[in-house]
Amino acid sequence: MYRAVLIFLCLALVVACGSLPDFSIAEEAPGWRTQRIPPTPQQNDGDAEAGWTYITTGGYVGSGMPYDFYVTKAGVTTDSVLNRPGLNARVPYGVTVFEAPNGVTVANGNCFTCHAGELMGEVVPGLGNSFSDYQANLNLMARGMNIAMLMQYDRQSFEYEAFEDFGRYFRDMSPLIRTNQPGVNPAFRLAEACMRHRDPEDLTYRDTPGWRMSAYTIATDTPPLWHVGKKHALYYTGMGRGDFTKLLFQASVLGIPDSTAARQAIHGFRDVLAWLRQLQPPSYPKNVEKILAEEGKLIFEENCSGCHGTYGETETYPNKLVSLEVIKTDSLYAQYTYQSGIVDWYNGSWFAQTEPRSYFEPSLGYVAPPLDGIWASAPYLHNGSVPTLEDLLNSVQRPTYWQRSGDSIDYDFEKVGWKYESGDRLRGDWVYDTTLPGYSNVGHYFGDKLTNAERRAVVEYLKTL
Numbered sequence: 001m002y003r004a005v006l007i008f009l010c011l012a013l014v015v016a017c018g019s020l021p022d023f024s025i026a027e028e029a030p031g032w033r034t035q036r037i038p039p040t041p042q043q044n045d046g047d048a049e050a051g052w053t054y055i056t057t058g059g060y061v062g063s064g065m066p067y068d069f070y071v072t073k074a075g076v077t078t079d080s081v082l083n084r085p086g087l088n089a090r091v092p093y094g095v096t097v098f099e100a101p102n103g104v105t106v107a108n109g110n111c112f113t114c115h116a117g118e119l120m121g122e123v124v125p126g127l128g129n130s131f132s133d134y135q136a137n138l139n140l141m142a143r144g145m146n147i148a149m150l151m152q153y154d155r156q157s158f159e160y161e162a163f164e165d166f167g168r169y170f171r172d173m174s175p176l177i178r179t180n181q182p183g184v185n186p187a188f189r190l191a192e193a194c195m196r197h198r199d200p201e202d203l204t205y206r207d208t209p210g211w212r213m214s215a216y217t218i219a220t221d222t223p224p225l226w227h228v229g230k231k232h233a234l235y236y237t238g239m240g241r242g243d244f245t246k247l248l249f250q251a252s253v254l255g256i257p258d259s260t261a262a263r264q265a266i267h268g269f270r271d272v273l274a275w276l277r278q279l280q281p282p283s284y285p286k287n288v289e290k291i292l293a294e295e296g297k298l299i300f301e302e303n304c305s306g307c308h309g310t311y312g313e314t315e316t317y318p319n320k321l322v323s324l325e326v327i328k329t330d331s332l333y334a335q336y337t338y339q340s341g342i343v344d345w346y347n348g349s350w351f352a353q354t355e356p357r358s359y360f361e362p363s364l365g366y367v368a369p370p371l372d373g374i375w376a377s378a379p380y381l382h383n384g385s386v387p388t389l390e391d392l393l394n395s396v397q398r399p400t401y402w403q404r405s406g407d408s409i410d411y412d413f414e415k416v417g418w419k420y421e422s423g424d425r426l427r428g429d430w431v432y433d434t435t436l437p438g439y440s441n442v443g444h445y446f447g448d449k450l451t452n453a454e455r456r457a458v459v460e461y462l463k464t465l
Contacts, residue, residue: 021214021216021218021332021336021437021438022214022215022216023214023216023335023339024339025335030323030324030325030363030365033323033326034307034321034322034326035320035321036318036319037233037238037320037321037367038232039232039319040232040242040243041243041356042243042244043243043245043270043273043356044274045270046270046271046272046273046275047274048271048274048275048278049275050271051268051269051270051272051273051274051275051276052275054268054269054271054272055110055112055272055275056082056084056096056112057088057096058096058265058268059096059098059099059100060110060249060251060252060256060265060268060269061096061098061108061110061166061251061252061254061255062100062101062165062166062256062257062265063100063106063108063162063163063164063165063256063257064098064106064107064108064162064163064166065107065108065145065149065163065166066104066105066106066107066159066162066163067087067097067105067106067107069148069149069152069153069163070091070095070106071090074091076091077090077091077092078090079091079093081093081116081123082125087105093112093116093123094109094112094113094116095107095108095109095110095113096108096110100162101162101261102158102161102162103158104162106162106163108166108254108255109251109254111251112125113129113251114128114129114132114185114187114222115128115129115222116129117129117130117131117408118131119282119376119408119411120285120408120409120411121408121409122408124282124376126224126225126226126276126279126281127224127225127282127373127376127377128185128221128223128224128377129185129222130183130221130222130377130378130379130384131406132184132185132222133182133183133430134177134184134185134186134219135178135180135181137178138177138178139174139175141174142170142171142174143171145170146167146170146171149163149167165205165255165256165257166254166255168197168205169193169194169197169253169254169255170254172193172194172197172209173189173194176189176192176193176213177189177190177193177217179217180217180436181219181432181433181439182429182431182432183221183379183384183432184219184220184221184383184384184439185219185220185221185222186217186218186219187250188218188219188220188235188333188336188337188340189218189219190250190253191250191253191342192213192340192342193213194253195210195253195342195345195346195349196209196210196211196213196341196345197210198210198253198349200345200348200349201349201350202258202259202350203256203257203258203259203262203349203350204258205257210341210345211340211341211342211344211345212341214336216437216438218332218333218336218437218438219383219438220236220333220382220383220384221379221380221381221383223236223369223377224372224373224377225276225279226276226279226280226281226372226373227369227370228244228248228273228276228277228279229276229277229278229279230309230317230319230370230372231317231367231370232319233319233361233367234248235337236333236334236366236367236382237321237333237338237362237363237365237366237367238319238361238363238365238366238367239360239362239363240358241359241360241361242352242356242357242358243266243356243357243358244269244273245266245269245270245272245273245356246269246356246357246358247358248269248273249262249265249266249269249272252265259350259354262350266356280372280373281373281376281465282373282376284375284463284464286413286463288460288464289460292457292460292461293460293461293463293464295457295460295461296454296456296457296458296459296460296462297312297461299454299457299458299461300458300462304446304458306318306320307320307322307368308369308370308371309370309371311371311372311464311465317370318368319367320368321363321366321368322365322366322367322368323364324364324365324366326365327368327443327444328442328443328444328445329366329381329382329383329442329443330382330383330385330439330440330441330443331364332437332438333382333383334363334364334365335364336438337362338362338364340362342360343362346359346360347359347360371462372465373465374389374462374465375389375462375465378416378417379417379418380392380417381441381443383439383440384432385398385434385439385440385441386441387402387404387415387418387420387432388415388416388418389416389417389459389462390414390415390416390417390455391415392444392447393447393448393450393458393459394447394448394452394455395441395442395444395445395447395448396448398434398441399420399422399434399441400422400424400433400434400435400441401422401423401424401426401431401432401433401434401435402420402421402422402426402431402432403420403422403426403428403431403432404418404419404420404430404432405419406429406430415459416459416462416463
C-alpha cells in the first residue's frame with residue numbers, strides 16, 4: 001500500500017523513456033583532471049530541532065490533494081517512523097499533511113519520499129531510498145487524478161485551488177520522467193520538467209515550456225543527506241553552487257505557486273540545513289575485525305584519502321571534482337546535465353538573481369563523495385550500478401546483470417552491500433541492466449591495483465566510517 005501511495009503522489013517519479021539518448025555529447029576533454037570546489041557563504045543561523053519539525057510537517061511543497069480526497073484514494077496509514085502528531089500520524093512517513101495558502105488542508109509527498117531508505121527492515125531518515133521503482137507510466141494516472149478532482153470539486157472551489165498548482169506540474173512532468181531501471185531516482189529530470197514550466201522571475205506557472213527535454217530519462221542513485229554538512233556543492237557533478245537553502249528545497253518545484261511561497265520555504269530550509277549538518281549515519285551493526293580495519297585505514301589513507309578525505313579524530317574532506325577522463329565512470333549523466341536547458345534558466349531565475357544566490361555550474365566530471373556511512377548506502381557509483389563494496393574495489397567481478405530481492409533484510413555483510421544473483425537470463429523485478437545507456441558499471445578502477453588481501457582490509461575499514 002505504501003509503495004502505491006508514493007507512486008500515486010509521484011514525488012520521485014518517472015515517465016517517458018526513449019530507447020537511446022537524443023542529446024549532444026561533448027567530445028573534448030575539460031582541460032583539467034581534478035579541481036577543488038571552493039566554499040561559498042552559507043546561512044549558519046538555523047535551528048536543527050526546528051529543521052526536523054519543518055522537514056517532517058512543513059508545507060514546503062505548497063499545494064496538494066485535499067486531505068479528505070487523499071484519504072478516499074490512499075486510505076489511512078499509521079506513521080510509525082516519524083511519530084508525528086495530528087493528521088500526520090495518519091499518513092505514511094513520505095507524506096505530509098499541511099495547510100495550503102488558502103487554508104485548505106492538503107496532503108502531498110515530502111523529502112523522505114526519496115531521502116529515507118530501508119536498511120535491514122528499518123527506515124533510516126537521511127538514507128537515500130534505493131528501493132524506489134519508477135518504471136511505471138504515470139501519464140494516465142496524472143490525467144485520472146486531475147479528472148477525479150474536477151468530478152469531486154468545482155474548478156472555482158477552494159479545494160481545487162489548493163490542488164491546482166500540484167496538478168499542473170504533476171501532469172506536465174508525468175510524460176517525461178519514466179526510468180528503464182529499478183532503484184534509481186530521476187530527481188534531476190523532475191526538476192527540469194517542473195522548472196521549464198515556471199516563469200524564471202516569479203516562478204509562476206506558464207503553459208509553454210522554456211526548453212526541450214530529451215526523451216531519454218537518466219536517473220541516479222539517491223545519495224545520503226548526512227554528507228551535506230561536508231560539501232561545498234550539491235549534486236553528483238557538483239553543479240549546485242551557492243546558497244544551500246535554495247538548492248535543497250527541490251521538492252517545492254512540484255507545487256509552490258510562486259516566488260513569494262519560495263521565499264517562505266527558504267526560511268524553513270535554513271533550519272533544515274542546520275538539522276542536516278548534525279545528521280549522522282547509522283553505525284555498522286556487526287563486529288569489525290579491528291586489526292584488519294587498522295590495516296585497511298593505512299591502505300585507504302595512502303590510496304583513497306586524496307579524493308575522499310580522512311576520518312577519525314582529524315577529519316578532512318577536499319571537495320574534489322574528478323574529470324570524466326580520470327574517473328572513467330559512466331559519463332552520460334554528466335553529459336546530460338552539462339547540456340540541459342535548466343542551467344541557463346536557473347542562472348537567470350529568481351534562484352540566482354535574488355539573495356541569497358544559488359546557481360548551476362555544470363562540469364564534465366563527478367564529485368568524489370564523503371564516505372561517512374558508506375556501508376549503509378549500497379548500491380555504489382553515481383548510477384547505483386555496483387551492488388557491493390567488494391565489487392566496487394575489484395572491477396572484474398562487477399556483474400553485468402544483477403538482481404536483488406527488493407527486501408532490505410537481504411544485506412550481504414561479507415561483501416558489504418546487497419545480496420544479489422547474477423546472470424544473463426534474470427527475470428522478474430529488481431534486475432539491474434548495466435548495458436543500458438547511462439547505467440554502465442565502468443570506471444573507478446583505483447581498487448584494481450590492490451591485492452585481494454588489501455581490498456579486504458579496506459572494506460573492513462570502510463565499515464567503521
